[in-house]
């Protein structure tokens with residue numbers, strides 16, 4: 001049987017993590033996939049000066065961010081001059097309305113989609129369905145996940161949580177494909193099913209990997225060709241993207257592309273790099289007659305206000321941070337309950353959804369540093385996780401929605417008292433003597449801490465006292481020895 | 486106020502306040518060495534080798550031939566692969582020569598690709614065995630072809646048929662993507678659609694197992710003319 005449909009939310013992170021850890025199938029699927037991806041990435045950079053390349057990637061992204069408002073305006077002007085219509089959306093709601101509106105203007109009944117995480121972030125499919133428009137995912141992984149009524153569990157490999165048998169069952173149950181373990185047969189079946197849909201689709205919706213301000217070009221990275229189909233076959237193409245995806249020059253694209261494919265899947269290049277600069281021109285034989293670009297803010301301009309959190313916007317969505325994350329590998333992508341899982345999800349989702357809902361995500365890390373080490377644009381992810389933890393207990397600068405949600409007066413008081421004690425030696429000594437005397441009264445249950453550990457107990461005598469006794473002892477003995485000689 | 490004004494307004498405010506906070510420094514951009522992405526300086530031989538090694542590593546086929554008799558190689562491939570219906574343009578040099586060599590000579594139907602797709606979409610999607618295109622050139626570092634589809638060789642010709650046959654000249658292989666962009670002045674002349682193609686269409690979405698031809702061609706054959 002394919003997995004039962006389950007809804008995941010960031011609020012239930014702990015329960016979901018607990019469930020996932022107890023699911024050997026999920027753990028095996030992720031372990032195997034992540035081990036393979038880590039290996040491949042390492043090999044893919046073998047011939048490269050990786051540090052120099054990452055520095056270049058970081059500098060390209062930071063240069064773009066430093067000029068972000070100007071570049072967005074330049075991108076808009078270039079696109080419009082090329083015939084691409086540009087729309088701006090403050091949030092998901094507005095972005096969905098824009099896309100639905102374009103569909104309705106064109107009398108669209110069916111939409112075919114290329115892989116787009118921003119459209120996942122917008123919950124576009126549900127919105128289109130409400131308007132009576134059928135949206136079909138065409139990336140094979142997304143297609144399978146959609147058939148199974150799930151959401152992607154990885155930003156690059158959406159169906160990574162499923163194994164061959166599960167996929168065979170899904171295809172059998174939903175499309176009537178004869179059960180098989182032959183991947184080529186399943187792929188061919190999906191090809192045939194989707195080809196019909198490409199031809200029938202009224203609108204193609206895609207994401208964007210890089211938007212080039214200099215030329216007004218939208219770049220899409222892919223292996224399957226569904227992105228090219230989506231952006232070429234239907235008469236209307238709508239590209240949706242976050243406002244941070246813009247780069248300044250065309251020459252900024254090669255370093256980011258080199259980093260992206262190798263970091264994501266360890267490929268030295270993807271099958272297709274698709275650069276779209278205008279709709280079908282007069283006399284051209286194919287391609288959409290209308291191309292729209294929807295620039296989605298959805299919290300990004302707020303992130304932009306903060307000097308430190310701004311680094312979140314460098315991200316090129318390669319997924320390397322999740323591939324290398326020991327927590328992600330063990331709990332899988334759905335556990336996070338958010339569009340973007342793993343370390344990038346933990347630093348991005350609090351801005352999109354607020355810390356009330358996502359307060360546990362920044363704590364879903366051992367701060368081992370692997371994510372920061374592999375990030376192709378050198379985002380200091382661990383620092384940002386720590387910063388968001390501070391924000392959630394109200395110790396940050398408070399720019400994040402829901403900041404302070406985890407603040408507990410008890411905890412604050414406890415740390416304050418401790419701080420006072422630790423800076424007043426006499427009081428400290430007194431307190432440790434008392435603690436030693438009353439050690440029998442120490443609680444044996446301390447919330448989650450004691451779920452898998454024994455509770456700490458104050459020692460009979462503090463280390464301080466013990467050392468003092470020892471020194472005294474020594475001095476005494478030395479005095480005696482000196483007296484004897 | 487429109488969404489556009491509000492978004493740009495917030496971004497500008499963010500940037501200005503940042504400038505004030507740190508005395509006009511703004512976001513610090515690290516010094517980077519752009520040569521890491523270009524400056525390969527490979528010999529012609531090395532370029533060819535790299536191109537072939539990388540393209541074949543992703544399941545592309547490279548077939549060498551003399552420039553003068555490349556159409557013979559084409560005929561051989563068509564026969565070998567059992568191609569009965571070949572879609573191609575007719576004005577571009579490659580298409581013209583191929584037509585000359587093939588017309589009436591073999592049992593192969595030549596399908597005109599230089600038509601508005603609306604008039605033959607169904608045929609293109611289900612009745613063409615292979616598409617023939619020329620290429621702008623190639624990239625040695627990644628084994629990629631670069632294509633600027635034209636009126637004569639439209640975008641879908643290299644995507645929809647199950648086999649894509651691409652004609653490439655050995656001299657047109659350059660070291661890196663960066664080099665191609667610079668030497669052909671892409672920034673000043675971007676066409677409707679520019680493409681890098683590196684191998685046949687593929688997916689690893691079913692448990693990391695590679696499968697070819699998921700949406701685009703199952704085979705990519707490069708006829709490399711010397």
Ligand code: SF4
Nearest residue numbers: 315316318319321375
């Ligand atoms: S944060 Fe870095 S490693 Fe993670 S997806 Fe973004 S670019 Fe990749």
